[in-house]
Amino acid sequence: MNRTALGVAGIALLVLLVVASSSLFVVHQAEQALVLRFGAVADPENPIKGPGLHMKKPFIEDVVRYDTRLLDVDPPAEQVILADQKRIEVDTYARFRIANPLLFYQAVRTEDGARARIREIVNNSLRQVLGNVSLPSVLSAEREQIMHEIQQQVSETAKSLGVVVVDVRIRRADLPPETSQAIYRRMESERQREAAEARAQGYERAQQIRASADRERTILLAEAQRQAQILRGQGDSEANKAYAEAFSADPAFFAFYRSLTAYRQVLADGNTTYVLTPESDFFKFFHNAPGAGKP
Template identity: 55%
Template structure:
């Protein structure tokens, strides 16, 4: 009895193992390829529970979702002889599992093959474009051309290229340094030119201002001399009219001016004169006449 139970148990276990190895599940995000002794027999696109011959057939699963490939950065020479370090990426989908298995077998190998194809296409397409084209609205059409060119070899791998994009397109480090130095030199040259122009303008403005100052000062001096001359003339006329009416007052006034000019605190000149000198006549008499101490009537 025990032996029978043991046999039944072994049979059940073997049947379970066979059942497990004869069924597999394909998820919504996968597609499968059934291999018989390593050779592909059929491909399964529909999700769900699937059957296979146990121990003879095996299932290989591939993604139905979009996959990414990130080619290594490379340097590209454009048609205008400018060098760019191009960093790109692409998205692809496995559309033919059988062809994919026969061509590359694994996604890792597929990424390596696609990287080489994409970089080759980038060099070929971008090599016929200028930097202005890549930076302008033409970039969309350029990337579409690259995608179309890559799709040809990719279809032979059972792959459909969804898109190819440029992540970055920069000048190489040495080129950036040269551009920076050239831009710096250009800006310094422009700065020197602007300074020279500014200095020239400043000199012109300063010279014009000095000229205007000289003209204004000369005009002012001319007007001052004219007014001074007119004032002196008026003063002389007034003095002449006044002195003509009273000559003795004129003589007295002139003597007072001489006293004020000759006798001052700051005067260091020593004069030796006789008290009877005509210079001091108004010191002894207000009339300027010897022996008279009171002015005549009317003065």
């Protein structure tokens, strides 16, 4: 009898332990939970369970746990057509937090489901916002404002999922390979054209400078020659004036000086022979010189 009672008591204790373990659950600090009864919220008035020890009805109620920390969404790169009809590949990421577990469960059930929906929302917002801006705007300081507008749209739409999107970022915005090659070839052609224009302009400018220098050289040489002619004329005039004054002061000496100059010039080359008559005026000072004999 005692053994039977002990056996029954042991079985009852075991059942009690199983029921107790099925009735109690712990929600950790970084979690929030929903208690579901046959797939529906068991306690509509207090559906969200925060950190701590909680109870549920065993076997008929289940617990769904959700992370309270920030969660990441990493959509694949998406091609977007901009307002200027340029195509770019945009690589984005987003971060969200589950703000309303009940709404979250009703809308998407799981975190993976939420990520899939948020990827769609981000891509739709990208197309809508970037479709109204040009490529230079995406690559300039306006990028922050563009991202702010995208985040606002994503956050507003994602509210229906029970989440708060706290950040949306463009990690990279690149041109598609075929577009990049076309732009590179166009830029290379443009640079070559600009280089050719610069060389042509440089050659033209060099020709202008050279022509200007030649013109100035010609003008300077002509002016120098003119000044030289003027100075030479002035010198000749002064010399003639001096000769005239000397001739007027002593005509005989001046005639003698002129003859000496002529002798020096004629007789400078000792190899030259001159044939002159003795009566020539060229020798008049030889005849009249002291000690000179008659020829």
